[in-house]
Each structure stands twice: as structure tokens, then as C-alpha cells.
Amino acid sequence: MDIxxxxxxxxxxxxxxxxxxxxxxxxxxxxxxxxxxxxxWSNFEITxxxxxxxxxxxxxxxxxxxxxxxxxxxxxxxxxxVLFRPDLHAKRLNASAERMCMPLVPEEMFVEVISKLVGxxxxxxxxxxxxxxxxxxxxxxxxxxxxxxxxxxYKFLIITLPVGPYYNKPVSLLAETTYSRAAQGxxxxxxxxxxxxxxxxxxxxxRQQGYDQVLWLDAKEFKYIxxxxxxxIFFVLGNKLVTxxxxxxxxxxxxxxxxxxxxxxxxxxxxxxxxxxxxxxDAYNSGDLKECFGAGTAALVAHVDKxxxxxxxxxxxxxxxxxxxxxxxxxxxxxxxxxxxxxxxYPVTQDVMV
Ligand SMILES: *Cc1c(COP(=O)(O)O)cnc(C)c1O
Numbered sequence: 001m002d003i004x005x006x007x008x009x010x011x012x013x014x015x016x017x018x019x020x021x022x023x024x025x026x027x028x029x030x031x032x033x034x035x036x037x038x039x040x041w042s043n044f045e046i047t048x049x050x051x052x053x054x055x056x057x058x059x060x061x062x063x064x065x066x067x068x069x070x071x072x073x074x075x076x077x078x079x080x081x082v083l084f085r086p087d088l089h090a091k092r093l094n095a096s097a098e099r100m101c102m103p104l105v106p107e108e109m110f111v112e113v114i115s116k117l118v119g120x121x122x123x124x125x126x127x128x129x130x131x132x133x134x135x136x137x138x139x140x141x142x143x144x145x146x147x148x149x150x151x152x153x154y155k156f157l158i159i160t161l162p163v164g165p166y167y168n169k170p171v172s173l174l175a176e177t178t179y180s181r182a183a184q185g186x187x188x189x190x191x192x193x194x195x196x197x198x199x200x201x202x203x204x205x206x207r208q209q210g211y212d213q214v215l216w217l218d219a220k221e222f223k224y225i226x227x228x229x230x231x232x233i234f235f236v237l238g239n240k241l242v243t244x245x246x247x248x249x250x251x252x253x254x255x256x257x258x259x260x261x262x263x264x265x266x267x268x269x270x271x272x273x274x275x276x277x278x279x280x281x282d283a284y285n286s287g288d289l290k291e292c293f294g295a296g297t298a299a300l301v302a303h304v305d306k307x308x309x310x311x312x313x314x315x316x317x318x319x320x321x322x323x324x325x326x327x328x329x330x331x332x333x334x335x336x337x338x339x340x341x342x343x344x345x346y347p348v349t350q351d352v353m354v
Contacts, residue, residue: 001044001109003032003116008048018126021164023298028124028133028160032117035142036103036154046117049159059151060140066193067096068138070230070297071254073118073160073348075125076336081118081348083135084297084334086111088254093137095252096190101150102139110137111346117158119349130165130331134298163298170305171294173228174211175277176202177310180219181226181249188226188249199229213294215277215307218249223276231294231302232256235275236322237283238290242271255295258344259326266325277309284314292316293323301327 008029016026027049035043060066071089075081090110097104114135118125125133137158141151179202182188187195199214206214215233216226225244227233232253234243241263246252263270283289292304301323307314332338333345 001112003044003046003113005046005120006048007120010048013123016124016162018128018131018162021126021131021162023163024161026162028121028162030117030121030160032113032156032158034113034156036156039103041103041105041109041156044113046120052155054142055144057144057146058141059143059145062146063141063148064192064194065100065102065141065151065154066138067093067100067102067140068136068191068193069093069096070191071114071135071137072297072334073114073125073133073135074334075122075127076334078336080336081122081125082334082336083111083114083118083346083348084330085254085258085344086114086346088257089137092191092252092254093139096192097139099187099190100192102141103154105139105156112349114158115346115349118160121160122348124160124162126162126164128164129335130300132163132334134161134163136161170303171212171228172210172306173213173215173304173308174206174209175215175217175225175307175309176206177217177222178202179214180222181214181216183219184248186219186249189246189251191251196230203229209308211306211308215309217277223278225275225277225280226250228294231296231299233304234259234293234295234323235280235283235289236291236319237279238288240269240271241322242273242275244275245272253296255297255300255330258330259295259301261342262326262329263322268322280307281309281312281314284316289314290317291319291322293320295326300330 031049034041069089072084090107094104139156142153142155143151202214213229218224294302
């Protein structure tokens, strides 16, 4: 694959205070772009980050063919830039693409271009523990056409952002019993733009009641727990780690899959199954609910200290025993202080000569 590289002449690196990075607003110097035209990917380019100019009939804006991914690059203590499980993110992007009738991105291309882009902007990877370079690949429909059909042309872009630790405080959740995030047969399993748009209104209502995030329940009975914002959810019930099974309505988190494997390797019993909000209430009342946390790339793990369901406010135990163990291991893999025995860590191309 031939990537045309144009490096910036005005790096913004020196303007960034790495000890105090506002989330989502500071972008590294370069971006990757490619176009899907006539049935194939072309125009591979790395350039300084710049605005795009779009036609008002750009199909992505009207009909929602727009998907994304989120993964992290970090710096090991010996100075190697690494990616965390980029192969799984490639597979998930393609699962999203398939469901949204969009072209696939070859897995090797996905990993190679991220590796190259991160290699070029490696100075942008924060060195503080828990801080990382967030990588945001996205793809959207670019035909200029009014009428509902799949687009024939697409753009695939990657931008990167240095980020500090995401949630410093524990989070409170409001179990939502009026609005839903995902119904069986829908697109809950895909990282597609509309899933986030539809969540904003209930999220605003939760905030007005003083809660940080919505805890989504199933769309039919409002009984079974799905997930939170951009995190999967885990409960420690007795001595078991329990998380909802992903049966089409829940995003299959890479962090979720990693946590399940780490916990099992540590001898913790993991149950992946349907879990109702009533079961959580019962466990809370009996003292069996020991710990609750959200898990996703952005936050890694976020301790949940409060859940409201109907009129019941559950103040959860302060214990972070399991979530801490997992956080330590994943952060250790990212900074190279924990040996990667599972092949999760992918070193970035070091030769950035162009
Ligand atoms: C991205 C995302 C997650 C977390 O997935 P990771 O691969 O762990 O980052 C969970 N839920 C939703 C809705 C998401 O968009």
C-alpha cells in the first residue's frame, strides 16, 4: 500500500499541556484519509489535520451511514509506541460496516495505517501512566444524492487525540425505563453514529436528575441490563464477576472481552448471561452486590458508586478490588510493565522516514 505523506510544518505539540489535557478537543498533528471509489480503496494519504469540505447532499448526513472505532496507543517504559488489540477493532469496524451496508476495510490495511500514523505522531503519546493517545477511525458515505440507498463512495479517516485518565471520579447511573438504546434486530451492536444521537435526550434527562450516565435496559420489557453510554457493565455478585451476554443489542467491547479473559486467568469465576435489574436490586439488598464498574476503551474501568432504578437509590459499596486488579493489568500491558503473554500488544512501525 502506497501512502502519500505530507508532514506539517507547524507542529502544535509544544502548545499542549500534557498534565492537563481536556478530553476530545486536542488533536495530534496528522490524519489519515482514504476513499472508496469504484469498488476499491484508493488515495491513501497522511496529511496535517484539516477541515473537509462537503456537499449538502452528502449521504452520510441524511441517511446515517457513518461508523467509527476507538482504540488506544500508549508508550511503554522503554519508549516503544504500542497499540492495544488493533486486530479486534478492525474486525469490529468491519462488523459495523457489514450491518450498515458499507465497504470492509482489510484488517492489515487498518492496522498498518494506524501504525504508520501513530508512528509519525509518536511524540503526541502522553507519557503519564493512564494517559494515552486515543485513535479514532471513522468511515462515512460520500455520495452526493437524495434518496435512501447505500452510497457507492465512502471516506475512511483516522484522527488521534492525546487523552488523560477519562473518569477520575466514580460514576452514578440512572436505569432508564422510558427510552431505549437498542432493540433486538436493530443496530445496538454496531458503532454507528445514530446509536449515540438517540441516547442524548435520555442522557440529558439523567443529568437533570443529577446522574452521570444512563444505565440502558432492554427495549421490550425494560428489565434486562444492557450497558452504559460507551461502556459495558460488570457486577461483582458474591465472588463472581457477572456481565450481560451480547446477543445483538450490546456493543461487543474489546475492553469487556479483555476483562473476561484477565479475570478468568486470575481464577475469578465469570458469568456471561442475562442479568435483570431486579437481580441487581436483590443482590444490593442482601449485601451480595460487592462492586459495579463500567468498561470501555476511553475510560478503561469506571467505578459505579450509585444506581437509581424507579424510586430506589442504591448507594453501592466502595470496594474496587476487582476493577483495580484489571485496571492495573491493562495499564501495565500498555506501559510494558506487565508482560504481554496473549498477543494483545502491537508495536507501532518505528521507521517514520518518508
Ligand atoms: C465503544 C463502546 C463500548 C466499549 O467498547 P471498547 O471496545 O471496550 O472500547 C461499549 N459500549 C458502547 C455503546 C460503545 O460505543
